[in-house]
Amino acid sequence: MVAAIVISDQGVLVGRRQDGEPPWTFIAGEIEPGESPADAAVREVREETGLLVRAGRIVGRRVHPATGRTMIYMTAQPTHGTHVFVGDERELAEVRWVGPAEADELLPGHVRASAGSRGPRAAGLSGARSSRPPDSRSSQVPTYVRA
Numbered sequence: 001m002v003a004a005i006v007i008s009d010q011g012v013l014v015g016r017r018q019d020g021e022p023p024w025t026f027i028a029g030e031i032e033p034g035e036s037p038a039d040a041a042v043r044e045v046r047e048e049t050g051l052l053v054r055a056g057r058i059v060g061r062r063v064h065p066a067t068g069r070t071m072i073y074m075t076a077q078p079t080h081g082t083h084v085f086v087g088d089e090r091e092l093a094e095v096r097w098v099g100p101a102e103a104d105e106l107l108p109g110h111v112r113a114s115a116g117s118r119g120p121r122a123a124g125l126s127g128a129r130s131s132r133p134p135d136s137r138s139s140q141v142p143t144y145v146r147a
């Protein structure tokens with residue numbers, strides 16, 4: 001499995017899972033036979049969000065506690081804009097850009113874990129910012145949900 005930590009000037013890209021297990025996730029999926037983790041990350045992001053990205057470096061690995069499968073976390077950056085949409089409604093209910101604090105809130109332990117022991121800055125999250133106005137939880141925050 002590979003999880004893409006997609007970072008832009010809009011923040012970090014997260015998806016709300018249909019099954020709610022866990023509720024929020026980085027964009028992730030299976031590495032197909034013969035596929036590199038980088039190629040899988042690029043493919044999964046395109047399939048699930050419509051976003052074209054360039055894979056960066058691997059920032060962490062762990063054995064998933066529930067499945068026993070190895071998870072590879074790698075950075076990625078958009079190459080052609082930041083517009084996203086739900087591309088796979090079976091897996092995701094919503095995709096959106098969030099800032100580092102909200103990413104840590106939605107993905108407790110994952111931002112630090114995926115960035116390794118060096119913290120979120122190592123994954124490039126320190127420069128990411130949310131599309132949400134400061135100190136706001138209003139519904140005016142752009143989220144991308146396919147109706």
